Amino acid sequence: MTIPADEDMNAPAEITATADSASRFTIRRLRVNLSQGFPRLWNGGEAFRTHYLNALSMSFPVGEQFFIDSVKKGVAMLPPARQQAWTDAVRGFVGQEATHRFLHGQFNAELERQGLRNHWQGWAAWRIRRGAKLHPRNHVAVTAAYEHFTAVVATGLLTHPNWLDGAPPDLALLWRWHAVEESEHKSVAFDLYRAMGASERRRILWFVYVTLQFFVESSLQTFINLWRAGLWWQPRTWWQAARFLFGPRGVWAASLVPLLQYLRPGFHPNQLADPAEMAQWLQSQREAYAIVA
Numbered sequence: 001m002t003i004p005a006d007e008d009m010n011a012p013a014e015i016t017a018t019a020d021s022a023s024r025f026t027i028r029r030l031r032v033n034l035s036q037g038f039p040r041l042w043n044g045g046e047a048f049r050t051h052y053l054n055a056l057s058m059s060f061p062v063g064e065q066f067f068i069d070s071v072k073k074g075v076a077m078l079p080p081a082r083q084q085a086w087t088d089a090v091r092g093f094v095g096q097e098a099t100h101r102f103l104h105g106q107f108n109a110e111l112e113r114q115g116l117r118n119h120w121q122g123w124a125a126w127r128i129r130r131g132a133k134l135h136p137r138n139h140v141a142v143t144a145a146y147e148h149f150t151a152v153v154a155t156g157l158l159t160h161p162n163w164l165d166g167a168p169p170d171l172a173l174l175w176r177w178h179a180v181e182e183s184e185h186k187s188v189a190f191d192l193y194r195a196m197g198a199s200e201r202r203r204i205l206w207f208v209y210v211t212l213q214f215f216v217e218s219s220l221q222t223f224i225n226l227w228r229a230g231l232w233w234q235p236r237t238w239w240q241a242a243r244f245l246f247g248p249r250g251v252w253a254a255s256l257v258p259l260l261q262y263l264r265p266g267f268h269p270n271q272l273a274d275p276a277e278m279a280q281w282l283q284s285q286r287e288a289y290a291i292v293a
């Protein structure tokens with residue numbers, strides 16, 4: 001895609017944004033044990049729901065390492081006097097994403113044992129290599145775009161129990177814990193992008209690019225998973241897919257409007273309300289995690 005040459009003059013008024021995201025994020029160690037494996041159709045016995053979330057998980061370890069690297073590079077581009085203000089936010093962001101990588105790595109290892117093949121990580125790694133020489137403001141813009149996706153999907157997961165209906169408790173815990181932490185740190189990359197003084201136009205263009213890429217790659221990896229699992233041809237798979245994606249309690253109904261809000265100049269992730277379910281989850285599942293930092 002063609003990104004305009006630097007356009008700092010177009011940067012929003014919030015160009016002086018700091019680590020408003022503020023802050024300190026709790027890093028939790030989840031008390032789940034994935035070493036014993038889990039059923040192939042772990043998500044309520046439904047093929048599409050299972051393999052769609054499997055596909056998302058396959059993208060996490062490579063993607064989240066890219067997010068970590070981008071945020072670190074972005075902060076290093078700020079004037080030294082302003083970097084200090086980002087210390088806590090970056091430490092929390094990195095700590096949360098690193099923990100997600102670790103547990104989804106275990107989850108993905110079980111998927112490999114079940115005979116699935118992770119192609120998405122290879123596609124992502126290839127793109128990251130190709131884009132390595134771009135200015136870090138582009139890496140932070142891509143990270144902010146993906147973080148918007150994860151925050152929107154996280155809200156969906158927390159407010160739509162049907163997305164994980166019938167999942168084993170440890171796996172429901174894994175997905176909801178990840179969702180809560182994505183909601184918590186949803187503004188870090190976005191605020192950093194603004195602090196770097198880059199433009200709204202660049203932010204929005206990268207979001208369009210990331211959106212197309214996400215839909216192509218998530219669809220392809222889901223189809224490959226279903227094909228390898230021998231579930232591709234079953235009509236029931238596609239009936240379940242239609243309900244999960246397009247039903248009244250489905251992914252599109254929950255995600256489309258909040259996703260598109262990112263296209264509006266002046267948008268900020270804090271305009272997406274944190275679901276009340278997030279606080280409830282943290283309270284009700286207090287026994288399920290240890291606070292490590």
Ligand SMILES: [Fe+2]
Nearest residue numbers: 064097100182
């Ligand atoms: Fe994450």
Ligand SMILES: [Fe+2]
Nearest residue numbers: 097147150182
């Ligand atoms: Fe994240």
